[in-house]
Amino acid sequence: MTGQTLKRATFNVKARPELRARVEACAAQIGATVPEFVRISLIEKCDAVERVRDQRAAAAAGRTWPES
Numbered sequence: 001m002t003g004q005t006l007k008r009a010t011f012n013v014k015a016r017p018e019l020r021a022r023v024e025a026c027a028a029q030i031g032a033t034v035p036e037f038v039r040i041s042l043i044e045k046c047d048a049v050e051r052v053r054d055q056r057a058a059a060a061a062g063r064t065w066p067e068s
Helices: 003-015 017-030 036-061
Strands: none
Touching: 003 017, 003 036, 017 036
16 A cells, blocks of 8 residues: 555545544544544454455365365
8 A cells, every 4th residue: 555545545534524423433432533443444444455466366266265
């Protein structure tokens, strides 16, 4: 994840009032700032994408995941 990706995602959150309120509330629950929360969310999303990619590759190879 690049700094530019984080800046763009943070800007997108701040530019949409309905999304901003939700993100601010979630960030406050964990004691984070909006940019910190956005960064955490982006990392989790990247991790989820990688897990799905690994699962699909294992299934294509005829293995079960995560035992493979």
